[in-house]
Amino acid sequence: MGLNKKSVDDINVKGQKVLVRCDFNVPLKDGKITDENRLVAALPTIKKLINDGGKIILCSHLGKPKGEPKPELSLAPVAARLSELLGQEVKFAADPEVVGPNAKAAVEAMKDGDVILLENTRYRAEETKNGEAFSKELASLADVFVNDAFGTAHRAHCSNVGVTEYVKTSVVGYLMQKEIDFLGNAVENPVRPFVAILGGAKVADKLNVISNLLEKCDTLIIGGGMAYTFLKAKGLEVGTSLVDDEKINYCKEMMAKAEKLGKTMLLPVDTTIAASFPDPIDAPIEVSVVSSDAIPADRMGLDIGTETAKLYADAVKSAKTVVWNGPMGVFENPILAKGTIAVAKSLAETDATTIIGGGDSAAAVNQLGFGDKMSHISTGGGASLEFLEGKELPGVAAANDK
Numbered sequence: 283m284g285l286n287k288k289s290v291d292d293i294n295v296k297g298q299k300v301l302v303r304c305d306f307n308v309p310l311k312d313g314k315i316t317d318e319n320r321l322v323a324a325l326p327t328i329k330k331l332i333n334d335g336g337k338i339i340l341c342s343h344l345g346k347p348k349g350e351p352k353p354e355l356s357l358a359p360v361a362a363r364l365s366e367l368l369g370q371e372v373k374f375a376a377d378p379e380v381v382g383p384n385a386k387a388a389v390e391a392m393k394d395g396d397v398i399l400l401e402n403t404r405y406r407a408e409e410t411k412n413g414e415a416f417s418k419e420l421a422s423l424a425d426v427f428v429n430d431a432f433g434t435a436h437r438a439h440c441s442n443v444g445v446t447e448y449v450k451t452s453v454v455g456y457l458m459q460k461e462i463d464f465l466g467n468a469v470e471n472p473v474r475p476f477v478a479i480l481g482g483a484k485v486a487d488k489l490n491v492i493s494n495l496l497e498k499c500d501t502l503i504i505g506g507g508m509a510y511t512f513l514k515a516k517g518l519e520v521g522t523s524l525v526d527d528e529k530i531n532y533c534k535e536m537m538a539k540a541e542k543l544g545k546t547m548l549l550p551v552d553t554t555i556a557a558s559f560p561d562p563i564d565a566p567i568e569v570s571v572v573s574s575d576a577i578p579a580d581r582m583g584l585d586i587g588t589e590t591a592k593l594y595a596d597a598v599k600s601a602k603t604v605v606w607n608g609p610m611g612v613f614e615n616p617i618l619a620k621g622t623i624a625v626a627k628s629l630a631e632t633d634a635t636t637i638i639g640g641g642d643s644a645a646a647v648n649q650l651g652f653g654d655k656m657s658h659i660s661t662g663g664g665a666s667l668e669f670l671e672g673k674e675l676p677g678v679a680a681a682n683d684k
């Protein structure tokens with residue numbers, strides 16, 4: 283398929299001011315960055331622009347400051363860590379207005395090849411409303427705009443969409459390109475067999491993803507909490523498991539759709555059950571494994587069972603493309619993480635192209651140490667899901683066409 287958008291390779295920014303929207307929305311604990319994947323993923327674009335001799339003005343949001351300065355959500359720690367990763371100073375343009383006197387002065391003082399980072403764009407209430415004034419202020423800093431924030435691409439905000447209306451040139455960065463290439467090729471042009479694995483808590487969160495992927499894949503595997511609504515739709519007793527009664531008909535439709543299209547849909551054949559949801563979530567818990575048609579009325583399904591883990595791993599073995607989004611069980615609890623681990627392991631061992639759709643599944647894969655065994659781990663959970671739904675991402679659409 284390929285992305286029909288101009289990229290940083292199509293422009294020369296020598297001596298120009300370049301505003302780069304990155305996704306530096308990293309987890310912080312006591313002012314320390316606990317997962318820097320998103321920073322590392324942003325480096326190729328930044329380095330390219332430095333080598334070109336541009337004046338690089340980075341911006342991003344961090345968390346949800348709700349439109350006002352919140353010191354604990356300042357991007358200052360990101361500037362410090364980025365300086366180390368780049369081996370060059372990333373000056374932090376502290377400014378409660380994001381584009382206020384301090385930021386403007388910092389931009390004025392820049393030389394070719396310099397890098398600065400603006401304050402958290404969500405310190406401004408207009409940001410998430412895609413307001414005109416803040417979009418113009420951001421655009422006034424730069425000659426060229428580069429969007430490399432895949433994690434925000436499913437939202438239309440000032441710093442990734444509004445700003446493009448007021449700069450002449452808007453292109454995408456390498457990370458954005460890579461994300462769209464991997465996800466786009468997997469869905470539109472997969473090497474077959476193409477196996478899609480969906481898990482996570484609720485069917486309702488992934489309605490359109492299920493429907494769209496059924497059309498594209500050869501086998502759709504369902505695990506996690508959402509599996510029980512499907513099992514109930516098949517007429518099985520699911521005890522006290524998570525069920526969305528309003529979506530039972532939808533699940534029936536999807537099973538009928540799979541049959542009509544000649545697609546394989548795999549549901550758990552056995553399930554790991556307990557008396558109740560673990561509290562706290564990682565507390566020791568007594569479990570047993572039963573066939574999916576023998577879940578007692580007073581028991582709750584909290585992970586796929588051992589036979590199911592084997593069945594799913596086998597389906598992955600013969601695949602050439604695998605896309606995975608959402609855990610197979612309550613993976614936060616070691617006793618209920620076995621299904622998720624088995625699936626992660628089967629992806630780590632296959633030669634197929636393996637793509638992890640961000641969020642919990644990405645965290646699980648990284649935690650298990652399988653990160654470098656995957657072809658691609660998306661930096662955007664929500665954005666990758668909307669992409670898998672077949673939606674156009676506003677952050678991508680706003681860039682100039684080739």
Ligand code: ATP
Binds near residue numbers: 487
């Ligand atoms: P991703 O982040 O990869 O996109 P997700 O965040 O969409 O996945 P969610 O829908 O948020 O996935 O679901 C993840 C949560 O689902 C986990 O916290 C997990 O504990 C929970 N979960 C998984 N299986 C079950 C189950 N059988 N019963 C209840 N909760 C479950």
